[in-house]
Amino acid sequence: MISRFAVMGNPVAHSLSPLIHQSFAQQTQKILTYETMLVEEDEFEEQVSAFFRQHGKGLNVTSPFKQRAFAMATRVTARCKKAGAANTLWVAEHRLWADNTDGVGLINDLNRHIELPDKRILIVGAGGAARGIISPLLDSKPASLTVVCRNDDKAQVLRRDFPHILCARMAEVSGPFDLIINATSASILGEDLLIPQEVLVSKPFCYDLAYQLNNATPFVRYAKSFSCAAVDGLGMLVEQAAEAFYLWHGVKPFTEQVLMQLRLI
Ligand code: NDP
Numbered sequence: 001m002i003s004r005f006a007v008m009g010n011p012v013a014h015s016l017s018p019l020i021h022q023s024f025a026q027q028t029q030k031i032l033t034y035e036t037m038l039v040e041e042d043e044f045e046e047q048v049s050a051f052f053r054q055h056g057k058g059l060n061v062t063s064p065f066k067q068r069a070f071a072m073a074t075r076v077t078a079r080c081k082k083a084g085a086a087n088t089l090w091v092a093e094h095r096l097w098a099d100n101t102d103g104v105g106l107i108n109d110l111n112r113h114i115e116l117p118d119k120r121i122l123i124v125g126a127g128g129a130a131r132g133i134i135s136p137l138l139d140s141k142p143a144s145l146t147v148v149c150r151n152d153d154k155a156q157v158l159r160r161d162f163p164h165i166l167c168a169r170m171a172e173v174s175g176p177f178d179l180i181i182n183a184t185s186a187s188i189l190g191e192d193l194l195i196p197q198e199v200l201v202s203k204p205f206c207y208d209l210a211y212q213l214n215n216a217t218p219f220v221r222y223a224k225s226f227s228c229a230a231v232d233g234l235g236m237l238v239e240q241a242a243e244a245f246y247l248w249h250g251v252k253p254f255t256e257q258v259l260m261q262l263r264l265i
Contacts, residue, residue: 001055002031002032002033003030003031003032003033003057003058004032004033004035004054004055004056004057005021005032005033005034005035005056005057005058005059005060005248006034006035006036006037006051006056006059006060007034007035007036007037007059007060007061007062008037008038008039008044008047008048008051008059008060008061008062008065009036009037009038009039009061009062009063009064009065010038010039010040010041010063010064010065011038011188012036012037012038012039012062013036013038014188015036015062016213016234016237016262017034017036017060017237017241018034018035018036019262020237020238020241020258020262021034021241021245022034023253023257023258023261024241024242024245024253024258027253027254027257027258028245028249028251028253030249032057037051039065041064044065044068044069045068045072048069048072048089048096052089052091052096057090057248058088058089058090058244058247058248059088059089059090060087060088060089060241060244061086061087061088061089062087063127063128063129063185063188064127064128065128066085066086066087066100066127066128066129066131066132067084067085067128067131069085069086069087069089069098070083070084070085070086070098070100072089072096072098073086073089073096073097073098074095074096074097075092075095075096075097075098076097076098076099077097077098077099077100079099079100079103079104079135079136080098080099080100082135083100083102083103083128083131083132083134083135084131084161085100085128085129085131085132086098086099086100087099087100087101087102087128087132087240087244088100088101088243088244088247088248090247090248099244099247100132101240101241101243101244101247102128102129102132102133102236102240103132103133103134103135103136103137104136104239104240104243105236105237105238105239105240105241105242105243106133106136106137106181106207106209106233106236106239106240107136107137107140108235108236108239108255109231109233109235109236109238109239110179110207112235113205113207113229113231114179114205116137116140116141116142116179117140117141117142118141118142118143119140119142119143119178119179120142120143120144120146120175120176120177120178120179121137121142121144121145121146121177121178121179121180121181122146122147122148122173122175122177122179122180122181122199122204123137123145123146123147123148123181123183124147124148124170124180124181124182124183124184124193124195125148125149125182125183125184125185125186126147126148126149126150126151126154126155126158126167126183127183127184127185129183129209130147130183131158131161133181133183133209134147134158134162134165135162138162138164138165143178144166145164145165145166146165146166146167146168146173146177147162147165147166147167147168148168148169148170148173149167149168149169150169150170155167170194170195170196173196173199174198174199175198175199175202175204176199176202176204177199177202177204178204178205179204179205179206179207180195180199180200180204180205180206180207180223180228181206181207181208181209182195182206182207182208182209182210182219183209185210186218186219187208187210187212187217187218187219188210193218193219193222195219195222197226200222200223200226200228201226203226203227203228203229204228205228205229205230206219206220206223206228206229206230206231207230207231207232207233208220208223208230208231208232208233209233209236210232210233211232211233211234211237212232213234213262213265214265216230216232217232220232234259234262234263235255235259238255238258238259238262239255242255
């Protein structure tokens with residue numbers, strides 16, 4: 001039987017995961033299907049259970065379901081536990097396992113661009129993706145790590161879960177910073193991301209977790225208008241997928257070629 005994989009989210013039609021996993025499969029001579037599954041807000045748990053009941057082998061989970069995927073799992077990896085959010089699910093020995101590969105994906109891609117130790121880092125946004133990258137960034141020994149969170153309840157939970165970070169509202173942040181990471185869903189939602197000009201004048205390296213084929217994302221354009229070096233999250237997307245592929249298939253695919261192919265689309 002051909003192994004079945006999928007990504008669930010809402011929205012999810014934009015996902016490049018099917019393309020990436022099929023490229024990895026071709027490279028490693030695996031035969032599999034990988035589909036996108038649009039899931040309604042109140043149907044996530046039911047859809048996950050049905051997927052694995054119907055012999056699904058592995059599931060990626062994207063916004064806004066990462067915390068719910070974590071809550072569903074009966075076994076979680078150490079890094080997933082720290083994140084409190086999951087993007088990769090599979091079943092082993094009748095247990096639902098969860099991991100979070102966003103953090104390692106980001107670090108692997110950032111290593112292409114900058115040296116991480118001793119950096120003053122600002123993360124804007126406090127959703128599932130932000131939770132997945134905080135611990136791996138702390139492990140890289142930054143000088144400081146500040147998270148901008150506009151929701152007071154979420155800020156309280158973040159301070160509890162990650163005592164080594166600073167948590168602030170955007171208006172309270174002044175910098176300077178060496179690295180700014182946009183972890184908001186503003187561009188997907190078509191909303192403005194109000195990052196004050198003051199934090200960009202010291203020309204920090206800017207990284208947008210969001211990505212767009214053919215076009216720079218709004219945050220990358222904004223950062224470049226201040227002459228900051230800036231990249232989008234396509235590299236992270238490929239790296240986090242490679243880690244999920246490794247978890248499911250036990251083989252680590254090469255990422256550079258896949259990333260180059262996506263940049264040419
Ligand atoms: P979530 O929906 O879980 O969280 C989004 C966060 O963004 C929330 O904290 C939300 O605040 C905040 N936010 C949304 N709009 C604005 C705005 N206009 N101004 C300030 N804050 C805002 O999404 P994820 O964390 O899963 O994903 C975030 C982004 O990261 C998405 O663009 C996603 O595509 C990208 N991503 C990329 C990956 C990659 O591999 N490149 C991997 C994972 C995610 P509030 O809670 O108050 O609404």
